[in-house]
Amino acid sequence: MIVANTVTEAEERRREESTQMMEVIRNRMYAAQYDLDKLVMAKYNAAMRHAASLEDMREAHREYVETKIRSIEAMSDVNGLKKHNSEIVKRLEAEKAKLEEVTQVAEQARAVGKQMSKMTQDLLLENADRRSYLQDLAEGKTERDVEIEIEAERAQLELIHTSNPDILQEFERRAQDIERLRRKVEGVNAKVAEMAAAQDSLMAKFEPKLDELIAQINSAFAYNFEQISCSGEVRVHKDEDFEQWALNIMVRFRESETLQQLTAHRQSGGERAVSTIFFLMALQSLAQSPFRVVDEINQGMDPRNERMMHERMVEIACREHTSQYFLITPKLLPGLRYDPKMRILCIASGEFMPRDGGKLDFNRCLAVMRGMAAAGA
Numbered sequence: 001m002i003v004a005n006t007v008t009e010a011e012e013r014r015r016e017e018s019t020q021m022m023e024v025i026r027n028r029m030y031a032a033q034y035d036l037d038k039l040v041m042a043k044y045n046a047a048m049r050h051a052a053s054l055e056d057m058r059e060a061h062r063e064y065v066e067t068k069i070r071s072i073e074a075m076s077d078v079n080g081l082k083k084h085n086s087e088i089v090k091r092l093e094a095e096k097a098k099l100e101e102v103t104q105v106a107e108q109a110r111a112v113g114k115q116m117s118k119m120t121q122d123l124l125l126e127n128a129d130r131r132s133y134l135q136d137l138a139e140g141k142t143e144r145d146v147e148i149e150i151e152a153e154r155a156q157l158e159l160i161h162t163s164n165p166d167i168l169q170e171f172e173r174r175a176q177d178i179e180r181l182r183r184k185v186e187g188v189n190a191k192v193a194e195m196a197a198a199q200d201s202l203m204a205k206f207e208p209k210l211d212e213l214i215a216q217i218n219s220a221f222a223y224n225f226e227q228i229s230c231s232g233e234v235r236v237h238k239d240e241d242f243e244q245w246a247l248n249i250m251v252r253f254r255e256s257e258t259l260q261q262l263t264a265h266r267q268s269g270g271e272r273a274v275s276t277i278f279f280l281m282a283l284q285s286l287a288q289s290p291f292r293v294v295d296e297i298n299q300g301m302d303p304r305n306e307r308m309m310h311e312r313m314v315e316i317a318c319r320e321h322t323s324q325y326f327l328i329t330p331k332l333l334p335g336l337r338y339d340p341k342m343r344i345l346c347i348a349s350g351e352f353m354p355r356d357g358g359k360l361d362f363n364r365c366l367a368v369m370r371g372m373a374a375a376g377a
Contacts (some may be wrong), residue, residue, distance in 0.1 A: 213286070224312055
């Protein structure tokens with residue numbers, strides 16, 4: 001019986017201690033809530049005072065600007081308004097007095113603003129983990145703006161949960177897809193930049209060599225045209241799109257003309273043939289070969305261009321230390337230029353050749369032809 005009474009008394013004491021402790025905690029919570037309410041009210045009152053001070057400061061600044069404008073205008077018109085000078089000076093002094101008064105008010109407002117800023121910083125320190133988030137939410141906004149945004153977000157959240165409960169999961173999935181695609185785009189951009197750098201490096205090596213090669217071709221091409229009293233150039237057309245790069249052949253066959261691009265319609269057939277031949281000759285000047293074969297190059301040419309081409313080819317082919325040329329043609333104009341280093345081989349073939357054509361004597365044929373020509377004369 002004594003043991004039971006002892007246990008009951010101990011439980012009563014513990015119950016009383018717990019009740020007292022809960023009361024102490026409750027009182028502390030009420031006190032903390034009261035202190036928090038006081039801080040909120042103090043912040044609100046300070047914000048209202050700060051807003052009023054800012055309005056006064058803006059009004060003071062506006063009046064100051066107006067005063068400065070009037071002062072500048074008065075100074076610019078001082079010669080014509082000397083009789084009003086004293087009145088203007090008085091007004092200026094009065095405005096300066098107002099400015100000083102407003103400046104004092106502004107200083108007071110600035111002090112209040114600093115105090116409010118310190119209070120705000122203290123509150124932010126209490127929520128350091130959400131500092132940047134809270135700053136972004138309130139920056140450049142009034143209290144009313146923040147309240148409106150909160151209500152809008154609440155309404156939108158309720159609408160989301162009502163219409164589509166899975167919208168958050170879908171949002172997260174799409175965010176992951178966007179991040180994955182963003183990383184992919186960054187990788188592609190990095191590869192593009194790498195390829196662009198490689199292309200620039202290749203172009204830095206390729207373009208100077210190309211320009212040097214075209215310069216040599218152009219020099220030989222222009223020299224060929226100079227020998228027939230004409231002009232010619234070979235140019236490289238460069239474009240941002242490398243596929244559009246091209247060689248432009250420019251020619252001039254008459255003194256009254258300017259250099260024109262060689263096309264299928266602008267020049268005559270003979271002029272195009274001469275230009276093509278001279279271009280090929282300029283290319284061959286860069287290629288080493290023991291001999292070259294030119295087959296029926298004069299077909300379709302007018303006599304003037306054929307003579308110019310033939311003379312130029314003879315000059316090139318008969319130089320010292322150059323390739324051997326074989327010119328194959330079914331006909332030659334009379335009176336062409338020949339060089340002692342040249343050898344002419346006449347080849348007779350075709351269905352009208354006699355069976356014993358291997359014994360054909362060209363000298364005898366020429367004698368017969370000359371005799372027939374003399375008899376006809």
